[in-house]
Amino acid sequence: MNVILIILLSCLFGIVLGWLCRWLYAKFKLTSVEQRAVRLNKEAIKEAEAKSKELLLETRDQLLKEQQQQEREARERRIELQRSERRLLQKEENLEHKQTELDVIRKQLGDRDASLLKKEQEISSKEGSLITELERIAGMTSEEAKTNIIEAMQNDAKRDGQLLINKIEQEAQLTADKKARDIVVTSIQRLATEVTSDVTISSVSLPSDEMKGRIIGREGRNIRTLETLTGVDVIxxxxxxxxxxxCFDPVRKEIARVSLERLVQDGRIHPARIEEVVNKVTKEIGRIIADEGEKVVFDLGVHNMGQETIRALGRLYFRTSYGQNVLNHSKEVAILSGMIASEVGANAELAMRSGLLHDIGKGIETESDANHAELGADMAKRLGEDPRVVNAILAHHSDVEPTTLEAVIVQIADAISAARPGARRETLDNYIKRLESLEQIAESFVGVDKAYAIQAGRELRILVNNDTVSDDGAKEIAKGIASRIEAELRYPGRIKVTIIREMRVVEYAR
Known part of the structure; x- marks a missing residue:
C-alpha cells in the first residue's frame, strides 16, 4: 500500500514538475516572442519614418523642379509676348509711314491727272487741227488714211509671216534630209552582202571541135531535137x-546549158538520149526553182506565200540584170525595206514583203507586152495580196504614184540595191557615156537651160526657160526627149523624163 502511494505521489510529483517545466518554457517563449514583436515593431516604425522622410524629400524635389519649369515657361512666354508686342508696334509704325506715303502719292497723282487732262485737251485740239491740215495736204479723209495704214500693216505682217514660214520650211527640210541620209547610210552599213553577183553562163565549153559535129548530128537531127525540146537557139x-x-527565157537557157554539158560529158548524143536528159534536167531545175524560192522566203521570215508566188521568186534565181542576180536583188531590197521601215516607224513586215515581191513580174512566164511591174501587180492582185503590196509593186519604177509610206521605202531600197558599188556589171566608161548622152539629148532642145541625169540614169530632170517655153511647150519637149532616148539609146528598165518650169522672183533687202 505504501509502495502504491509512493508510486502515485511520484507520478503526481512528476506530472506537477512536467507541467511546471512546460509552463516555465511557455512563459519564456512568450516573453521571447513579445520581445521580438516589440523589436520588429520598432524597426518597422523606424523604416516607415525613413520611407516617409524619403518620400517627403522626393516630393519636395519634384515640386521644386515643376516650380522651376513653370517659372521658366512663364519667363519664355513673357519674352515671346514682349517680342510680339515689339513687332506689332513696328508694324503699326510702318503702316502709319506707308499711309503717309500713300497720301503723298495720291496727292501727286491727283496733280498729275489734272496736268494730263489739261495736256490731253491741248493734244486733242492740236490733233484736230493736224488731221484737218493732213486731210487738206494728202487729199484723203481720216478713214481712208486709216484704211491705208491698216493695209500696209497687214502686208508687212504677211511678209514677216512668209519669211518665218520659209525659214521653218528650210530648217525642216535640212533636218529631214539629214535624218534621211542617216537612215539610208545606217541601212547600207547594216546590209552584209556580196559585192559581185552570179552571171548566168550562155556558152558551153567543149573538149574538142570534133564534139560540134556530134552535137549537130546526122542531117542536124541532134541540134534540132535539142532546140525543139528546150526552146533555145544553139549557135x-x-x-x-x-x-x-x-534564149530570152533564162530558165530555158539554163536547162539547155546543163543538158548540153551532161550530153558532152556522157558522149552519147542522139535524139532519144537528148530527150531523156532534157526531161531529167527540167525536173531538177523545177526543184531548184522551188527550193530557191522557199529558201529566200524562209530566210526573210515572210509567211503565207503561195506556191505560185514561190515558184515565180525561184525563177528569178536564173535571171540577171547587168550581172546582178534578180533574186539576190529582191532579197536585198526586202532587207533594206525592213531596216528603213523600222527606223522611220513604218510597217516593217509589209515593207519587207513588198520589197521581196517588187520584181516578181520578171519571174512570170507570159507573152504579154506589159512591163514587169504591171505583170507583178496583176499576179499579186490575183493571188489576194494586200492592196498596199500591189501599189508598192506598181510604184517601184514610178509607173503610178505611191499611196503608202512603205511603197516609197521600196523605191528607195530598190535604188540602193541597184546603184550600190559592185551590184551591177556595167563599166564606168559606159555608165558615164550613157549619162552624158541623156543630158546631151535633153540640152539639144530649144528652151532647155540645164539637164541632169540622176538616180543612176533612171531619171532625167530638165530645167526649161520660163519666158520662152509655155506649159504646152514643156509637154512637147518632154515627149520629144523621151522619143529620142528610145530611138538612140539602149538602157535597162525605164527612164523618167521630168520637165521643171518655174518662175523665180528674187529681191534683195538692203
Missing part, C-alpha cells in the same frame, strides 16, 4: 571549143 560558129546558147 555553133567558128569559136574554138565552145557552143553559144541564146
Amino acid at each position: 555553133i560558129d567558128d569559136t574554138p571549143e565552145a557552143v553559144v546558147i541564146s
